[in-house]
Amino acid sequence: MRLIEYPRRRCGQSVASRPWRVWLSMRLPSSASRVIIGVDPHKATHTAVALDDNEVELARLQVRANASQTKRLLRWAGGFDERTWAVEGAGGWGYLLSQQLLAAGETVLDVPATLAARVRVLGSGKSNKNDPNDARSVAIAALRAAGLAAVRSADHATVLRLLAKRNHQLNSHRTRTVSRLHSLLAELLEGGLPNKLKAKTAETALAKFRPATPAQAARQALALDHLEDLRRVEAQIAVNKKRIVDAVEASGTTVTDIHGAGPIVAAMAVGYSGDVRRFASRDHYASYTGTAPIEMSTGGRTVHRLSRRGNRQLNHAIHIIANTQITHATDGRAYYERKIAEGKTNKEALRALKRRISDAVYRQLFVDTNR
Numbered sequence: 001m002r003l004i005e006y007p008r009r010r011c012g013q014s015v016a017s018r019p020w021r022v023w024l025s026m027r028l029p030s031s032a033s034r035v036i037i038g039v040d041p042h043k044a045t046h047t048a049v050a051l052d053d054n055e056v057e058l059a060r061l062q063v064r065a066n067a068s069q070t071k072r073l074l075r076w077a078g079g080f081d082e083r084t085w086a087v088e089g090a091g092g093w094g095y096l097l098s099q100q101l102l103a104a105g106e107t108v109l110d111v112p113a114t115l116a117a118r119v120r121v122l123g124s125g126k127s128n129k130n131d132p133n134d135a136r137s138v139a140i141a142a143l144r145a146a147g148l149a150a151v152r153s154a155d156h157a158t159v160l161r162l163l164a165k166r167n168h169q170l171n172s173h174r175t176r177t178v179s180r181l182h183s184l185l186a187e188l189l190e191g192g193l194p195n196k197l198k199a200k201t202a203e204t205a206l207a208k209f210r211p212a213t214p215a216q217a218a219r220q221a222l223a224l225d226h227l228e229d230l231r232r233v234e235a236q237i238a239v240n241k242k243r244i245v246d247a248v249e250a251s252g253t254t255v256t257d258i259h260g261a262g263p264i265v266a267a268m269a270v271g272y273s274g275d276v277r278r279f280a281s282r283d284h285y286a287s288y289t290g291t292a293p294i295e296m297s298t299g300g301r302t303v304h305r306l307s308r309r310g311n312r313q314l315n316h317a318i319h320i321i322a323n324t325q326i327t328h329a330t331d332g333r334a335y336y337e338r339k340i341a342e343g344k345t346n347k348e349a350l351r352a353l354k355r356r357i358s359d360a361v362y363r364q365l366f367v368d369t370n371r
Contacts (some may be wrong), residue, residue, distance in 0.1 A: 007095050035080040038111070038139025039073075039087045039149045041065075041094035047131035048073060048081060051139045060132055070100040071234040084112050088134070090151045098151045108151040115141045115340030149278045156251040161271025162216070163244045165266060168313065170240060174233045181226040184219050199231050252371070254364045258357070259332065260324030261317075269361050276365040282358070290315040291351070291358040306351065315354075318361065 008163035033052045038262040040047045044065055044212035058080070064074045077083055085101050087094040090110035097107045108110040120129070120137035159198060178197050185202065188209055193201060207222060241264065248256065248263040248270075255266040279285040290310030296303045325332030332353055339349035 009112070013330065015357060025080055033082075035083040036078075036142050037077055037080070037085050037109075038116075038135045038137070038138045038142060039085060039094065040098065040134040040138060041087060041089065041097055042131070043090075043093060045131070046073070046094075046097060047135045048076070049132060049135040049139055050077065050083075051136065051143065055140055055143065055144070057136065060135070062131065062318070065097075069097060070104060074104060074106075084142065084150075086138050088116050088138045089113050099154065102151055102153060109142050109148045110151050111138045111141050111145075111148060115145060119144075147278075147280070149275070152275055156247070157270050157274050159247050159271075160244070160251065160267040161274075163240060163247055164264065164267040164271045164313070166240050167237070167244060167267070170233055170237045174230065176227055177229045177233060181223060181230060184223040184226065188216060188219055188223065189346070199227060199234065202227050202230075252368070254367050254371075255361060258321060258360055258364060259328070259330050260321035261361075265317045265320050268313055270368070272314045272317075273310050273361075273365055276362065276369055279362070281363045285362040286355055286358045288314070289318055289358045289361075291318060291355045293351070318354050318357050321352055321357050321361075326350075327351070327359075 037050045047062045049060045085108045087098045092097040116137045119141045178216050203245045244262045244267045257271050270284050288310045290307045293304040295306045336353050
């Protein structure tokens with residue numbers, strides 16, 4: 001293998017103008033060999049390593065992340081006729097590159113970062129942490145792991161996931177703002193204000209307060225700033241909710257047919273599930289949503305415990321549906337009460353109901369896909 005290394009970056013030189021390394025291999029694949037190109041994506045650079053079916057390295061390349069990244073990678077890989085790209089974290093740093101390769105007619109697989117890291121650590125001679133070894137691990141994972149998800153073009157599920165994520169971020173921001181406002185009000189007013197704080201209530205209380213010291217005046221001014229932040233984030237939440245309602249209606253999803261699944265919950269379910277065909281069965285989907293119990297067995301003792309794995313946003317959406325069904329006269333409530341009568345605790349009955357709801361969501365997502 002021949003290494004061509006350009007001069008190192010000088011002190012003060014920006015990342016954008018930094019020369020990069022290019023590795024060239026003289027090995028050629030056989031005509032019938034399948035080539036897997038593993039890509040380790042980053043913000044500034046992307047490193048690609050091509051392997052054949054026997055995990056023999058054929059070539060490697062590192063390109064700068066810019067407008068010509070896809071063109072350079074495709075020109076470099078032009079000699080490999082039967083090629084498949086494997087991008088680590090195609091939903092993260094590798095999202096744009098994987099979508100560009102897909103638009104160019106390439107086959108792209110999404111390799112989880114945890115799987116690629118496991119391959120690298122267990123490797124016999126390539127366990128050092130660097131970009132070429134990471135890209136090689138991604139390619140090996142794509143070669144040996146069955147059932148990796150193929151990258152697909154962005155569709156309505158992507159839109160709903162973005163809006164659901166934005167809704168979560170805005171509500172988290174609102175919670176932090178209200179907590180800070182509560183803290184300041186408790187230092188100004190005896191007993192503070194009720195837990196379910198509203199902007200109008202805080203405004204009235206601050207308008208009536210007369211500071212007696214400079215410290216109180218500073219706290220009142222900061223509380224007014226937080227009150228303004230609270231109003232702004234509440235307005236943003238309302239706008240984003242309207243977008244979610246419109247997007248869910250445009251998607252035509254049938255998840256909303258489940259009692260307790262409103263537009264926001266439906267956006268979470270559809271957006272974070274993605275292409276439901278990547279799950280082999282409802283059991284696999286339940287494992288992904290964290291509603292399937294985990295077996296903790298040893299010797300002759302068999303125990304199942306609550307799963308903390310899977311997508312927590314999906315688990316939260318199912319939790320909302322379950323609590324809504326319990327508080328209304330629904331089949332879910334009847335199922336929950338039947339589990340209680342069988343001797344289950346409230347939490348155990350709730351977990352059983354969440355598993356049943358996970359199966360219902362899985363079924364509706366398949367209805368959407370078939371439509």
